[in-house]
Every structure is written in structure tokens, then in C-alpha cells.
Amino acid sequence: MKIPSRSILIIYALGLLLIVLFLLDIRLGSLSITFADMLTHINGKASLSDQQVLILTKFRLPRIATALMAGAALPVCGLQMQTLFRNPLAGPYVLGISSGASFGAAIVVLGAGATGIVATWSLAIAAWIGAGTVMLLLLFVSFRIKDVMTILILGIMFSSGLAAIISIMQYFSQASALKSFVIWSMGSLGNVTGAQLTIMAWAILPLLMLTLVYSKVLNGLMLGEEYAISMGVRIQRTRLVIFATTSIMAGTITAFCGPIGFIGIAVPHMARFLLNRSDHRILIPASMLTGMVVMVFSDIVSRLPGTEQILPINAVTSLIGIPVVIWLVVMNRKAQSL
Amino acid sequence: MTHKQAKHIISLDRFTIGHHKENALLSKLNLTVNRGEMVALIGRNGAGKSTLLKSMIGLLAPLDGMCLLEGLPFADYTLPQRARRVSFVSSQITQLPALSVGELVGLGRMPYTGWMGRMSPEDRSLIKQALDVVQMASFAERKLDCLSDGERQRAMIARAFAQDTPLMVLDEPTAFLDIPNTYELIRLLSRFRDGGRSIVYSTHDLETAMQCADKMWVIHEGKILEGAPEDLGMSGLFNELFSTSGISFNELAGRFLFSGKQRGRVYLEGEEGKPLIWTRNTLKRLGFRLEKGADQLIKIESSNDGCSWVLQKDSGSFRFESLYTLARFLIQE
Numbered sequence: 001m002k003i004p005s006r007s008i009l010i011i012y013a014l015g016l017l018l019i020v021l022f023l024l025d026i027r028l029g030s031l032s033i034t035f036a037d038m039l040t041h042i043n044g045k046a047s048l049s050d051q052q053v054l055i056l057t058k059f060r061l062p063r064i065a066t067a068l069m070a071g072a073a074l075p076v077c078g079l080q081m082q083t084l085f086r087n088p089l090a091g092p093y094v095l096g097i098s099s100g101a102s103f104g105a106a107i108v109v110l111g112a113g114a115t116g117i118v119a120t121w122s123l124a125i126a127a128w129i130g131a132g133t134v135m136l137l138l139l140f141v142s143f144r145i146k147d148v149m150t151i152l153i154l155g156i157m158f159s160s161g162l163a164a165i166i167s168i169m170q171y172f173s174q175a176s177a178l179k180s181f182v183i184w185s186m187g188s189l190g191n192v193t194g195a196q197l198t199i200m201a202w203a204i205l206p207l208l209m210l211t212l213v214y215s216k217v218l219n220g221l222m223l224g225e226e227y228a229i230s231m232g233v234r235i236q237r238t239r240l241v242i243f244a245t246t247s248i249m250a251g252t253i254t255a256f257c258g259p260i261g262f263i264g265i266a267v268p269h270m271a272r273f274l275l276n277r278s279d280h281r282i283l284i285p286a287s288m289l290t291g292m293v294v295m296v297f298s299d300i301v302s303r304l305p306g307t308e309q310i311l312p313i314n315a316v317t318s319l320i321g322i323p324v325v326i327w328l329v330v331m332n333r334k335a336q337s338l
Numbered sequence: 339m340t341h342k343q344a345k346h347i348i349s350l351d352r353f354t355i356g357h358h359k360e361n362a363l364l365s366k367l368n369l370t371v372n373r374g375e376m377v378a379l380i381g382r383n384g385a386g387k388s389t390l391l392k393s394m395i396g397l398l399a400p401l402d403g404m405c406l407l408e409g410l411p412f413a414d415y416t417l418p419q420r421a422r423r424v425s426f427v428s429s430q431i432t433q434l435p436a437l438s439v440g441e442l443v444g445l446g447r448m449p450y451t452g453w454m455g456r457m458s459p460e461d462r463s464l465i466k467q468a469l470d471v472v473q474m475a476s477f478a479e480r481k482l483d484c485l486s487d488g489e490r491q492r493a494m495i496a497r498a499f500a501q502d503t504p505l506m507v508l509d510e511p512t513a514f515l516d517i518p519n520t521y522e523l524i525r526l527l528s529r530f531r532d533g534g535r536s537i538v539y540s541t542h543d544l545e546t547a548m549q550c551a552d553k554m555w556v557i558h559e560g561k562i563l564e565g566a567p568e569d570l571g572m573s574g575l576f577n578e579l580f581s582t583s584g585i586s587f588n589e590l591a592g593r594f595l596f597s598g599k600q601r602g603r604v605y606l607e608g609e610e611g612k613p614l615i616w617t618r619n620t621l622k623r624l625g626f627r628l629e630k631g632a633d634q635l636i637k638i639e640s641s642n643d644g645c646s647w648v649l650q651k652d653s654g655s656f657r658f659e660s661l662y663t664l665a666r667f668l669i670q671e
Contacts, residue, residue: 216455220448222435226397226428231501232421232449278436281455 007275007282014274014289021296025064028305031055058193064296066192066200070257071295072288073204073249075271076211078264079287080242083218083280085142087152088328091265092250094152096134096159098261100247101254102185103162104130109181110166110173124199127255131247134158139243187258187314189299196256203252207245208288214241215280222278261314262321267291269328294320346370347505347536348394352403355386355393362401363389369555369564371538373504376531378547378567379540381557387540388429390557391509394538395424407505421449425501427494429510439485439493440478443468446500468500472526488519495526506530508539512546524550544576601625601668608638613645620661624668636664 023035033052040047048056078091085095092098104126137158142151170178192200220233229235253260271286272278298320302311348371356362363386371377381387392398394405396412405412407423415423425446437445446468447461457465469475472492482490491511498506508527512520520543527537528550541547547554548567556563556570558579563570570576604626608614617638621628635650647658649667658664 213453216448216451216453219445219455222437223442223445224428226392227426229397229417230395230421230424230426231445232418234417272436276436279441 007277007286010274011282011286011289014286014293018289018293018296021293021300022064025067025296025300026056026060028300028303029055029060030308033060059190062193062197063190063299065197066189066257067295067299068292069200069204070189070253070260071263071267071292072208073253073291074260074263075267075287075291076208076284077246077250078266079268079271079280079284080211080218080246081264082268083221084239084242085151086222086224087149088269089265089325090152090155091262092131092246093259093261093264094159095138095155096157096162097131097155097247097250098254098259098264099159099162100130100132100134101127101251102130102259103166104128104251105184105255106166106169106181109184110169110177121199124196124203124252124255128248128251131251131254132244134162135243135247139239184258185314186312187260187317189257189295189302189313190310192256200252200256204249207249210241211245211284214238215284218280218284257313259314261318262325263291263294263317266321266324266328267294269324270294345372346406347373347408348538349406349409350394350403351406353393353400353405354402355389355398355400357389359401364557364560364562366403367562369562371505371536371553373536374531374534375552376527376537376550377539377553377555378551379538379555379557380542380544380547381540383542385557387557388509390562391507391538391540395426395507396420397426418449421501421503423503424505424507425498425503427498427506427508427511429513434482434490437482438478439474439480439482439496440465440469442482442493443478443496443500446497446502449501464500464502468496471499471529472496487514488516488522491515491519491523492526495523499530503535505536505538508537510540510542512541512543520546599625600627602634603627603629603632604634604636604668605630605632606636606638609640611640613638613640617647617661620665624665626668 026038027034031052033048033056037047037052038056041053074092077097081090081092081095082088084090105123107130108123108126134155138151138155141154145151170181173181217228217233217238220228220231221238225235228238250264267290268283268287271283271290274290275282275286277283294317298313298316302313302316304311348369350367350369353367353369354362354365355367356364367390379387379390389398393400396405407415407420412420435442443465444457444461447457447465448455450461451457466475469478472495474489474492474496477485477489477493482493485493491514495508495511498508506527511527512523515523524546527539531537531552548571551567554563554565554567554570556575556579558575563573563575565573601624604621606614606617606621606628608617617636618628621636633651637648637650639646639648647661647664649656649658649664656667658667
């Protein structure tokens with residue numbers, strides 16, 4: 001089908017909004033740095049002080065890059081889950097994948113008390129293993145139980161169970177470890193620097209490309225697995241790709257930024273609502289773009305412009321995402337459809 | 339024998355299906371589907387209709403035996419190769435995607451398009467043809483959740499049509515449809531058959547199946563009986579099939595009758611024509627046997643204004659202005 005021009009216009013508008021928010025986000029902070037300053041600096045005319053360069057390269061740009069990657073990846077995870085489980089309320093959070101990653105992180109931070117570069121890698125690996133384990137459990141269950149509601153309830157149970165275990169671990173852990181875990185669990189985009197950012201980029205960018213390649217296959221899944229198979233979709237391979245990309249992307253982001261709630265579940269619905277389309281070939285890029293806009297916006301809000309305070313990013317995204325989910329459940333009768 | 343020359347599009351060889359090895363639903367089936375043939379699969383709920391159809395097209399694994407598709411074992415085909423030979427319409431979709439009818443039908447071209455799903459002019463013209471054939475060209479932009487049951491089912495069938503396969507398999511396509519929509523749908527399938535495709539569909543609706551299927555597969559007591567509808571009718575199978583359900587199959591009329599309460603004998607008098615036929619229907623429905631010399635006599639009196647019925651019996655004579663009032667009186671006796 002031809003992509004209607006309305007969709008193109010909305011994509012352009014989102015792109016423009018993203019650029020504006022990006023420039024705003026660079027500028028905001030204790031030291032004002034305009035984009036024009038940055039450009040002249042790049043051109044070789046040193047218009048920025050060393051301090052400004054440091055802030056830009058060590059703090060602001062990595063933070064925004066993190067926001068962009070999280071904003072692009074989490075909605076894609078949610079969208080894939082929603083299509084695979086054919087349930088509008090599916091998402092990495094609801095299905096317990098983020099909790100799996102948190103559990104992995106909790107073992108590293110609370111259990112082993114790891115710090116430094118060892119912690120960077122072990123945190124990422126533990127989060128992948130945690131997210132992947134929950135994903136494998138869900139995959140195993142979904143082979144036996146076809147009812148999507150049951151799978152969703154199981155996901156919520158996994159997630160509550162892991163939260164209970166994490167709270168026991170917190171109860172028995174050292175004060176310093178507990179503090180760093182609590183801060184981690186509030187979410188932050190600002191702690192991802194240097195090596196971490198590289199790991200994150202390597203984990204996420206190739207997988208985002210892969211999900212674009214799989215967008216036609218996801219369309220085939222919309223009618224359910226039987227139809228998908230009858231239309232030539234290799235279902236086992238597709239499930240594996242969806243589960244692997246989701247657990248690696250959601251696991252990585254959770255490991256480095258802490259749990260970021262509601263982006264995964266809410267943003268795909270925003271994109272669907274904006275475009276009024278379900279074709280994944282347009283919905284996946286649109287969800288990435290919408291997610292990036294929402295994350296950069298959340299980052300700006302969390303920095304409370306004009307103050308020195310920073311809000312936890314998890315709280316901001318939840319406050320943005322929850323109304324969307326409530327609207328979805330209460331107001332929109334099409335919540336039944338994807 | 340190469341697959342191009344294979345006479346049967348599907349042939350089942352000692353095909354055994356079910357969910358557990360120890361407990362097969364249907365065993366050692368030897369059945370065939372010819373090219374350009376419409377096969378109706380009949381059976382009671384839980385007899386294994388869906389399981390058979392899904393096992394036949396590779397959605398479920400058979401317990402034993404083989405299914406040959408165009409002369410080659412089903413397992414020899416890759417999934418995309420199968421998708422170009424067999425299309426499927428499921429009995430229901432629990433969750434409707436927010437697709438438009440046109441997009442839904444476009445999904446049928448998936449086995450033919452590249453990895454990004456870009457469509458060729460050929461693909462587009464087939465989609466248009468599919469929409470035309472189910473008379474939904476004007477619905478192309480309409481979302482699926484704004485359709486009636488009949489329209490939605492037609493859209494699903496248009497998707498299967500666009501998949502352009504020599505065999506279409508449909509699991510209870512008429513399950514949620516009213517009588518006009520059922521006939522409309524079966525007529526559509528007959529047209530696909532006449533266009534050279536093979537159709538296999540399951541149904542409860544023996545009467546429409548008898549009117550259009552080339553062949554019937556009837557599941558009865560763990561076996562499947564195969565034959566033209568009339569062969570099976572002559573064999574007396576249908577009476578056996580429904581013996582416990584209070585329905586009897588009138589082998590002479592080729593239709594079903596409820597075998598309800600029996601109410602004795604009555605004699606009917608009147609001129610040949612519509613009133614006589616319909617009065618006879620009413621009396622049969624109520625369970626009366628029509629016999630000469632019965633102690634109740636019903637006379638039909640026709641006039642220019644219409645007709646009336648006079649019931650004569652030992653206790654007197656009664657006049658009725660409609661079949662309904664006559665029937666009420668007879669029942670309350």
C-alpha cells in the first residue's frame with residue numbers, strides 16, 4: 001500500500017519537533033550553550049570555553065544520545081510485544097522484562113557490590129540475563145498457553161515476584177549499596193558515559209535496524225500466528241528475533257538508565273493514534289521518532305529548567321505515559337484492537 | 339510423478355490426527371481433493387474438523403501418515419512455497435487489528451513481495467480484483483472494526499483470494515453468518531471453484547453443503563466417509579448421523595425434518611395450490627400424519643378475499659382465518 005501523505009506530514013512534523021527539543025535540551029542547564037556556538041566551535045573557531053566543551057561532550061551530548069536511544073528502542077520493544085501477544089497492554093514493563101533486568105542489576109549492585117568498569121559490563125550482562133530469562137519463560141509459556149490474557153497475567157506475576165525478591169535483597173544489603181540501587185531504580189539518563197555509551201550503541205543500533213527489516217513479518221503476525229504461518233512467516237525464527245531483540249534492547253537500557261516506565265507501552269499507541277495506521281513498515285519508524293521526542297521532552301522536564309534540581313526520569317516518563325494508558329483503557333473502545 | 343502432473347492437489351495417506359499420540363481423533367484417513375473441486379467437511383462439534391484442516395495444511399503436526407500437496411509430501415515445501423499453494427481462513431479472529439480492508443487484503447500478497455513488502459502493479463491489480471470479487475471495492479479504506487460479520491468474513495476471504503493459491507482451506511467460514519450471508523459466501527466459494535481453484539471448507543450446515551459441494555467428507559463414528567452429497571444421501575448416512583439429535587433426514591425430499599412430538603392423524607381437503615402446500619407443511623411441522631379416513635378433517639375454503647380453514651371433528655366444526663390460529667387450536671386439543 002502507498003504511504004498516504006498525511007503520514008508523511010506527521011513524520012516531518014515529529015522530526016522537526018525532535019530537532020527543536022534537541023536544540024533546547026543542549027542549551028538548558030547551568031551554563032547556556034547555543035547550537036550556533038557549538039557549530040562555530042566545530043568549524044574551528046573556538047567560541048566555547050574549555051568548561052563548556054567539557055560539559056557538552058561529557059554530559060549533555062551523551063545524555064541526549066542516551067535519551068534518543070532509549071526513546072527509539074523502548075517503543076519498538078513495546079510494539080513488538082503488542083503485536084506478538086496481540087494485546088494492546090503488552091510492553092517490556094508489563095510483561096516483567098524490565099523487572100528481569102532490574103533483578104539482574106540488583107544482584108550486581110546489591111549482591112556483589114561491584115563498582116567501576118567491572119560494574120559497567122557486569123551490570124549490562126546481568127540485566128541481559130535477567131531480561132532474557134523472563135523472556136524465555138514467557139516464550140516457553142506462550143508455546144503451551146495460547147491465551148494472551150494468561151500470558152499477560154503471568155508477566156505481571158513474574159514482575160511482582162521479582163520486585164518482592166529485590167525488596168528482600170534491599171532489606172539485607174549495605175546502606176551504600178542500597179543507596180546506589182535506589183538511585184539506579186529511579187532512572188537516570190545522565191550516568192551513561194564513555195564505554196557505557198559505546199556498549200549501549202552497539203547493543204541497540206544494529207537491533208533497531210533488524211526490527212525495521214522485520215516490519216513486514218510483524219504485519220503478517222497481526223492476524224495471529226496461524227494466519228502468519230499460512231502466509232509464509234517462519235514463526236519460530238520470528239518469535240526468537242522478537243524475543244531476543246526485545247530482551248537485549250530493554251535489558252541494556254534498564255541496566256544503564258534504570259527502569260524507564262511506560263515509554264514502551266504508551267508510545268506505540270501515540271504513534272498509532274497520530275498516524276491512524278497499523279502497518280509496521282510505517283509504525284516502527286514512527287514509534288522510534290515519537291519515542292525520541294517523548295524522551296528528549298521528558299529529559300527537559302526532568303531538569304526542571306530554571307532550577308538546579310533534577311527529577312528522576314522514571315517518574316517523568318511515568319507521569320507522561322500513565323495518562324496515555326488510562327486513556328487507552330477507559331476512553332478508547334479501540335483498545336481491543338491493535 | 340512431478341507435482342505439476344499430480345492429479346490430486348491434496349491426497350492424504352494413512353493420515354492420523356489428534357492432540358495426543360495415545361488418543362487420536364481420526365486415524366488412517368485416505369482422502370483426496372481434486373483440482374477445481376469443492377469439498378465440504380461435515381461433522382459435529384468436537385469431531386475434529388478444525389484439527390483435520392489445520393493438520394492438513396501444516397498448522398498442526400499430524401500424529402502419523404502423510405499429506406501430499408501436488409504429489410509431494412507437505413514437509414518438502416518451505417513455508418513460503420506452501421504459502422503460494424495454500425491459503426487459509428480461520429474460524430474466528432479474536433482480536434481485530436486496526437487495519438483497513440485494503441491493507442488486510444494486501445497482506446495476502448506477503449508470500450510474493452520482497453522483504454520490505456513493496457508491491458508490484460501485478461500485486462495491486464490482484465488486490466483490486468479480490469476486492470471486486472467480494473464486492474467490497476468501496477470498503478477499501480474502511481477499518482475492519484467498522485464492518486458487520488458478513489462484511490468482515492468477505493474481507494477475510496478476499497485476503498485469501500489475493501494470496502492467489504490453487505487451494506483454499508476455510509474453517510467454518512459461515513459460523514457467525516445469517517442465512518443470506520451464508521448463501522452469499524458459499525456462492526462466492528463456488529465461483530472460485532468454477533475459476534479453477536480447489537476449496538476445502540468445514541461447516542455444520544449440511545443443507546447448503548449438499549447444494550454446492552462436489553464432494554463431502556462426513557465425520558461419523560471416528561471415520562470419514564467420502565463421496566458426492568447424493569452418494570452419501572442414498573447410503574442413508576445422514577439419518578444415522580443425526581439419529582440422536584431429534585432431526586431426521588428425509589431421503590426422498592433431500593432435506594431435514596425435526597422429528598418432534600407425534601400428534602395423530604388428520605385428513606386434508608382442498609384444491610391444489612399454495613394454500614394446500616403450506617397447510618400440509620404446517621400439519622407436518624406439528625407432527626400430524628396425513629391419512630384418508632382420519633377422524634379429523636380440515637377443509638380449505640378459498641374465496642376472493644383469501645382463504646379459511648374448517649376443522650370438522652366429532653365435537654363439532656370450527657373455522658379459522660389463519661394457519662396460526664388453526665395450529666394453536668390443534669396443539670391445545
